[in-house]
Amino acid sequence: MVNRRDFLKGIAGGAGAAVAGFALGSSTDLMKEVEGRTFENLKSMVEAPPSEAYLLVDREKCAGCRSCMLACSLVHEGKENLSLSRIQVIENPLAGFPDDLVQEQCRQCQYPECVAACPTGALSVDEVNGNVRLVDEEKCIGCQRCIEACDQINNPARAAWNHEDEYSLKCDLCIDTPHWEENGGPDGKQACVEICPVNAIKTTDQIPVQIGQKGYKVNLRSSKWKELGFPVE
Amino acid sequence: MNGYMGKILRLDLTNKQKKTISTSDYEEFLGGHGIGSAIFFDAVKDKTISPFNPKNVITLMTSPLSGTLAPSAGGRTEVQGLGPQPYPTEWFTRSNFGGRFSAMLKYAGYDGIVIEGKADKPTWINIVNEDVVFEDADGLWGMDTYSTQEEIWKEVSGNPSNSPEDREWYQKDRGRDDGRTTQKPAVVAIGPSGEKKSRIGALIHEAGNAAGQGGFGGVFGSKNLKAISVLGTNSIEVADPNALMKAREWIHENYEYDEEDPECEHPLDYGSFPGFSFITDAPGSGMGFWPKVEPARPQGCLSCPKNCRMRTESGYGSESICVEVVMYGGQSPKERYKSANLAQRHGINVYPISTTGHKYLYDLYKQGFLGENGEVETDLPFEKYGEMEFIRALLNKISSREGIGDDLSEGVVRAAEKWGRLEQDLSSGLLQRPNWGYPQHYDPRIEVNWPYGSILGSRDINEHGFNWDIHWIPQVSTMLGLDPVFDAEEVVDNVSNAVVPFEGNKSMFDFGEDNIYSKDMVKTIAWQRYYSRSWKQSVQYCDWFFPNFHNPSNSPTNQGFTPEAEPKFFNAVTGRNISFKDGMNIGKRIWNLDRSIWALQGRHRDMEKFADYVYEVPKKAPYFVSSKQNGEWKWENGKGRTLDRDKFESWKDRYYEFEGWNTETGRPTRGNLEELDLGYVADELEEKDKI
Ligand code: SF4
Ligand code: SF4
Ligand code: SF4
Ligand code: SF4
Numbered sequence: 001m002v003n004r005r006d007f008l009k010g011i012a013g014g015a016g017a018a019v020a021g022f023a024l025g026s027s028t029d030l031m032k033e034v035e036g037r038t039f040e041n042l043k044s045m046v047e048a049p050p051s052e053a054y055l056l057v058d059r060e061k062c063a064g065c066r067s068c069m070l071a072c073s074l075v076h077e078g079k080e081n082l083s084l085s086r087i088q089v090i091e092n093p094l095a096g097f098p099d100d101l102v103q104e105q106c107r108q109c110q111y112p113e114c115v116a117a118c119p120t121g122a123l124s125v126d127e128v129n130g131n132v133r134l135v136d137e138e139k140c141i142g143c144q145r146c147i148e149a150c151d152q153i154n155n156p157a158r159a160a161w162n163h164e165d166e167y168s169l170k171c172d173l174c175i176d177t178p179h180w181e182e183n184g185g186p187d188g189k190q191a192c193v194e195i196c197p198v199n200a201i202k203t204t205d206q207i208p209v210q211i212g213q214k215g216y217k218v219n220l221r222s223s224k225w226k227e228l229g230f231p232v233e
Numbered sequence: 234m235n236g237y238m239g240k241i242l243r244l245d246l247t248n249k250q251k252k253t254i255s256t257s258d259y260e261e262f263l264g265g266h267g268i269g270s271a272i273f274f275d276a277v278k279d280k281t282i283s284p285f286n287p288k289n290v291i292t293l294m295t296s297p298l299s300g301t302l303a304p305s306a307g308g309r310t311e312v313q314g315l316g317p318q319p320y321p322t323e324w325f326t327r328s329n330f331g332g333r334f335s336a337m338l339k340y341a342g343y344d345g346i347v348i349e350g351k352a353d354k355p356t357w358i359n360i361v362n363e364d365v366v367f368e369d370a371d372g373l374w375g376m377d378t379y380s381t382q383e384e385i386w387k388e389v390s391g392n393p394s395n396s397p398e399d400r401e402w403y404q405k406d407r408g409r410d411d412g413r414t415t416q417k418p419a420v421v422a423i424g425p426s427g428e429k430k431s432r433i434g435a436l437i438h439e440a441g442n443a444a445g446q447g448g449f450g451g452v453f454g455s456k457n458l459k460a461i462s463v464l465g466t467n468s469i470e471v472a473d474p475n476a477l478m479k480a481r482e483w484i485h486e487n488y489e490y491d492e493e494d495p496e497c498e499h500p501l502d503y504g505s506f507p508g509f510s511f512i513t514d515a516p517g518s519g520m521g522f523w524p525k526v527e528p529a530r531p532q533g534c535l536s537c538p539k540n541c542r543m544r545t546e547s548g549y550g551s552e553s554i555c556v557e558v559v560m561y562g563g564q565s566p567k568e569r570y571k572s573a574n575l576a577q578r579h580g581i582n583v584y585p586i587s588t589t590g591h592k593y594l595y596d597l598y599k600q601g602f603l604g605e606n607g608e609v610e611t612d613l614p615f616e617k618y619g620e621m622e623f624i625r626a627l628l629n630k631i632s633s634r635e636g637i638g639d640d641l642s643e644g645v646v647r648a649a650e651k652w653g654r655l656e657q658d659l660s661s662g663l664l665q666r667p668n669w670g671y672p673q674h675y676d677p678r679i680e681v682n683w684p685y686g687s688i689l690g691s692r693d694i695n696e697h698g699f700n701w702d703i704h705w706i707p708q709v710s711t712m713l714g715l716d717p718v719f720d721a722e723e724v725v726d727n728v729s730n731a732v733v734p735f736e737g738n739k740s741m742f743d744f745g746e747d748n749i750y751s752k753d754m755v756k757t758i759a760w761q762r763y764y765s766r767s768w769k770q771s772v773q774y775c776d777w778f779f780p781n782f783h784n785p786s787n788s789p790t791n792q793g794f795t796p797e798a799e800p801k802f803f804n805a806v807t808g809r810n811i812s813f814k815d816g817m818n819i820g821k822r823i824w825n826l827d828r829s830i831w832a833l834q835g836r837h838r839d840m841e842k843f844a845d846y847v848y849e850v851p852k853k854a855p856y857f858v859s860s861k862q863n864g865e866w867k868w869e870n871g872k873g874r875t876l877d878r879d880k881f882e883s884w885k886d887r888y889y890e891f892e893g894w895n896t897e898t899g900r901p902t903r904g905n906l907e908e909l910d911l912g913y914v915a916d917e918l919e920e921k922d923k924i
Contacts, residue, residue, distance in 0.1 A: 063516060063530060063531045064530075064540075065535065065536060067536050070300075079469060080300050080302065081469065088415045090416070091395070092394060092417070093440045093551065094439070095394070095395055097529050098528070100544050101544070102400060104415075156415050160402070161409070161412075163410055163412040163413070179474035179478070181479070191478065194482055195481055195485060198540065228515055228517060229517070230525070230528075
């Protein structure tokens with residue numbers, strides 16, 4: 001039997017990320033330098049084989065419960081700590097909707113600065129596991145160059161520091177989850193996606209527009225959401 | 234042990250001293266309320282002191298599940314101490330607030346904070362991991378609760394906003410070894426009302442998380458304590474991470490409202506009457522009855538699968554739920570939301586100023602008792618009653634203690650007493666305060682588990698477990714002009730299936746006029762007291778999500794997740810192996826400990842009586858509950874009912890007997906306390922001649 005939630009999870013459908021080359025954004029996106037990167041940045045970088053899946057989030061749907069962060073920390077580290085989550089949800093409870101909240105996930109960049117910056121090859125493109133950009137904890141020397149590199153293009157950096165076990169953390173789409181019996185990766189389950197109570201995180205196998213935010217911050221709201229009285233446009 | 238951080242912070246404001254207590258000394262009491270009561274019992278030698286005495290001890294306690302993925306238990310904080318709100322005796326009492334304060338406190342390394350003494354000048358407490366600093370709050374004194382939090386965010390993390398530049402990993406300088414965070418510190422603060430020692434001063438965290446009932450805002454004020462801020466980056470150890478994750482998936486798959494394909498939906502246009510979501514548990518349901526007037530998101534406490542609140546475009550009404558957003562009629566829904574924010578900013582407990590507060594004042598104005606030329610003079614703009622101008626003026630006066638505000642800051646009941654109105658108004662029901670001066674919540678003549686639990690305790694219980702099912706299901710449907718969406722029998726079955734150790738006893742949920750004084754109703758109350766003290770207030774599953782009896786998302790049986798879920802998450806996190814019933818027994822122990830503290834404060838069965846109107850004035854509006862009539866389960870309309878004084882007194886006999894308490898005094902006995910391994914408590918009762 002097909003589990004309905006599993007089915008809905010991969011909203012884009014299709015087998016593997018067949019799209020090669022890079023997905024350009026609109027001209028307004030090109031102007032955005034604060035998050036993501038500009039066309040100028042991209043030209044100078046080397047392309048890696050694209051990840052076979054990406055996390056998409058809907059910041060107007062998210063309820064700020066941080067269950068995704070707790071699930072991420074739990075399945076990877078076996079402990080609960082918001083500082084050890086590979087997805088960050090940041091709130092200003094006193095601000096007005098929708099500027100009160102952001103979900104910041106790793107973009108599995110087509111041109112991963114984190115991979116380029118890593119001096120040991122600990123952070124690499126895992127060709128066995130759907131080209132996900134991930135950290136081999138054994139090889140990580142803790143120089144934090146990946147974090148600094150990601151920090152240049154993302155606020156906050158999507159690569160994080162595990163200060164307790166001293167290695168860098170980044171989203172591996174749940175390939176390596178020693179504390180969870182499920183299999184992750186592009187074809188498996190992701191802890192954050194499984195747990196989100198309002199389905200404000202999903203995966204896609206289509207390469208999101210790399211420039212700016214739009215490719216990754218999407219609308220995951222359906223007509224049912226509207227019936228609850230919330231905006232869907 | 235897993236789930237606990239191992240130490241509790243003990244802060245003495247008088248001597249600016251910091252100590253820690255080992256949590257393991259108190260783990261037998263689970264967490265939250267249990268640990269709070271046990272520490273209070275040990276720390277306060279004379280329990281008859283005033284709540285404003287510097288020797289009063291206030292505890293803010295987490296649970297072993299705080300900061301974890303356990304559903305709805307991740308962010309709640311239990312607050313206890315002697316409270317200035319209960320009338321006539323200032324009982325040892327409790328409150329609780331949601332959000333994420335308890336989680337941050339755990340990440341900082343502590344299972345709780347115990348506060349004693351009184352600072353010599355305005356102070357706030359700044360906790361970042363192991364660093365605990367008493368900071369000068371001169372600059373914050375007088376600020377509202379929102380501005381206070383913003384100032385502290387800036388001070389601690391430099392992250393006051395959410396602009397892209399402010400989205401950073403903070404604590405960078407210490408981050409390599411101590412960890413970084415993108416999160417703002419979690420702050421709990423009082424407003425001007427608390428500073429002025431109001432008995433209805435609240436503790437406020439973020440936009441709408443409030444510990445209102447009890448008056449702990451006023452106690453913070455009396456201690457010169459403006460706020461506590463916590464930021465932490467430590468990990469909470471979890472005994473069985475896979476079990477915790479699987480358990481949460483189990484809730485997600487079977488019991489959560491599925492926003493993409495709901496099993497039970499609102500039968501009419503949702504925007505017109507969101508109250509139906511009390512039954513469906515849809516996101517945003519806590520905004521109560523109001524149509525959504527502006528764009529918003531649902532918003533939840535840390536780790537909540539329900540996300541009952543909202544955050545709105547204007548910010549008005551953000552995170553406020555239920556009575557907070559229906560506190561004041563206002564001219565438009567937006568004004569209702571606005572009034573909620575005003576109260577949160579002043580740090581005023583909304584319940585005592587809602588209908589049984591401002592409406593009572595308005596009634597006295599109409600009688601000519603209050604007003605420019607009234608017996609009690611006030612320039613409150615009563616001609617603007619219903620408009621923003623009135624509520625703004627009322628809140629300002631309470632907060633500043635200006636004019637009539639000085640009386641009202643003591644709470645409406647104490648004000649009425651001062652004005653010589655209390656007895657007559659409690660008897661006519663003009664002032665609907667059935668127990669300990671707290672506002673009427675659910676009807677004390679009909680849905681009796683609510684008032685019985687309240688009068689045996691120290692406050693309005695505010696525990697909805699049974700209430701969603703045995704009252705709201707028929708009530709909401711009737712308000713909508715529909716037939717109840719679920720049969721009384723199906724609902725009562727689901728409730729009674731779950732009430733271990735009394736499972737299967739359906740008569741416990743017969744709220745018919747005869748059965749409300751029965752032995753079965755003794756068990757209903759006992760079950761709720763034990764459940765609340767353990768799973769709800771110590772383990773701190775949220776009242777709006779637990780217990781779960783009738784769950785329309787789990788068709789076809791609609792059976793909820795109680796009693797399976799409670800120990801499942803607790804055991805996964807702590808590595809203990811306790812059963813639901815074990816938890817109930819610990820709840821009974823905590824309930825008896827509280828009962829002993831009240832005995833030490835002078836509690837006697839003669840005090841456990843409701844306001845006269847409950848016995849004398851019949852219920853006027855339709856009010857539905859489950860009952861069995863001629864062998865059939867029905868939704869009964871209790872309109873016209875009063876409570877019978879004598880029958881209630883004999884019900885008390887039955888309840889005291891069931892607990893093993895002295896039926897003359899209503900106090901615990903040595904035998905019953907020793908059975909609960911509370912011999913040391915019996916010793917103190919004996920020493921003080923209260924047993
Ligand atoms: S860690 Fe940063 S640079 Fe690396 S793939 Fe993720 S978003 Fe891109
Ligand atoms: S996909 Fe897995 S690793 Fe990535 S953020 Fe979600 S839970 Fe964390
Ligand atoms: S679990 Fe979902 S709703 Fe909760 S914070 Fe994460 S993305 Fe938002
Ligand atoms: S149900 Fe509401 S109040 Fe309770 S934990 Fe969830 S969001 Fe918070």
